[in-house]
Amino acid sequence: MIREMTRLADEHDAINLAQGFPDFPAPAAVKEAAARAIAEDHNQYSITWGVPEFRRAIAATYARDYDMTLDPDTEICITCGSTEAMMATFLGVLDPDDEVVVFEPFYENYGPDSILAGASLRYVPLRPPEWTFDPDELHAAVGPRTRAIVLNSPHNPTGKVFSREELAEIVALCVERDLLVFTDEIYEHLTYDGHEHLPIASMPGMRDRTVTISALSKSYSVTGWRVGWAIASPALIGGIRAVHDFLTVAAPTPLQVAGVAALGLGLDERVRAVAEYRERRALMMEILRAARLDAVQPQGAYYVMADISGLGLGDDIATADRLVREAGVATVPGSSFVSRAEDGRHLVRFAFCKRLETLELAGQRLSAFLA
Numbered sequence: 001m002i003r004e005m006t007r008l009a010d011e012h013d014a015i016n017l018a019q020g021f022p023d024f025p026a027p028a029a030v031k032e033a034a035a036r037a038i039a040e041d042h043n044q045y046s047i048t049w050g051v052p053e054f055r056r057a058i059a060a061t062y063a064r065d066y067d068m069t070l071d072p073d074t075e076i077c078i079t080c081g082s083t084e085a086m087m088a089t090f091l092g093v094l095d096p097d098d099e100v101v102v103f104e105p106f107y108e109n110y111g112p113d114s115i116l117a118g119a120s121l122r123y124v125p126l127r128p129p130e131w132t133f134d135p136d137e138l139h140a141a142v143g144p145r146t147r148a149i150v151l152n153s154p155h156n157p158t159g160k161v162f163s164r165e166e167l168a169e170i171v172a173l174c175v176e177r178d179l180l181v182f183t184d185e186i187y188e189h190l191t192y193d194g195h196e197h198l199p200i201a202s203m204p205g206m207r208d209r210t211v212t213i214s215a216l217s218k219s220y221s222v223t224g225w226r227v228g229w230a231i232a233s234p235a236l237i238g239g240i241r242a243v244h245d246f247l248t249v250a251a252p253t254p255l256q257v258a259g260v261a262a263l264g265l266g267l268d269e270r271v272r273a274v275a276e277y278r279e280r281r282a283l284m285m286e287i288l289r290a291a292r293l294d295a296v297q298p299q300g301a302y303y304v305m306a307d308i309s310g311l312g313l314g315d316d317i318a319t320a321d322r323l324v325r326e327a328g329v330a331t332v333p334g335s336s337f338v339s340r341a342e343d344g345r346h347l348v349r350f351a352f353c354k355r356l357e358t359l360e361l362a363g364q365r366l367s368a369f370l371a
């Protein structure tokens, strides 16, 4: 649905607040590193699980940021984006008929991931305004066939950042019931207002039962590069590496080489990027308020779910359809992120990873349409 909304946005010349990709440039040093890597002939297959310098840079980054000690030779697999990392994890770690618990709303891809792996999903609701979960519902979702919990923090589509206490609840359950966690941390560097990202793999008891997934895509505004990674114990990464080998052989070599430069940008660049996202978030919230759309301010990532009940344009599909065709603003219907469509009928998702001018124009179009 997300990518279909992008297609419709292009068709109707609408501003694309549907798909989560920036309309501003990637950092110059990162682009130059990619051009240099191609000129220097890093143009052939890398070894399947990734360019060694890039894996070493990832290990150094996790040591610096999270005090996590990783062996770049035995615990990292570079993939084509976190999309492939999650798919390879489902295929490489699960057996058919296994069950996986996922919090909902959820990022769309986990459904197809489970279908392709022959696994099935069990859902635990996150409830607004804080998008919290009920620990009893989480416990009740775990059955005899449950192998793993999918975690995504900072969270798409709600912007929730799971707190240390919430993570501790999940850890306790995983240890008690011998479960794995597949954690999608692609928005790890985008948190606001003192909310901090804590990788669940760094918590006691979780190192060997976690597959940590992230990517260059969002942190460095290079969603088209298709470079991500999975981090797991040697026992788990073997299956992931094998699946990755047959899915894609390797991620793009020159862009992995440039990834070393991206990870080397340093903390100042990250602080600058977050400050800019904070401005975009403020403008997005102002636009939603002006349009009389109720929304909970996101704690992280770059999405916000807005309540469309007051607009009188119909359900989420009808509203998103009219917004893209008539207002010239593309969003994603809320039902794309939930297991039972009726739970998302009153919501649409806005992505605010756009220039301030783009967001301002989207705001003008929305108010003109709604007036």
Ligand code: PLP
Residues within 6 Å of the ligand: 020, 080, 081, 082, 083, 084, 107, 152, 155, 156, 184, 186, 214, 215, 216, 217, 218, 223, 227, 228
């Ligand atoms: N995971 C989440 C939670 C996302 O929101 C997205 C993209 O929007 C992805 C994964 C896809 O990441 P990548 O481009 O690295 O495959």
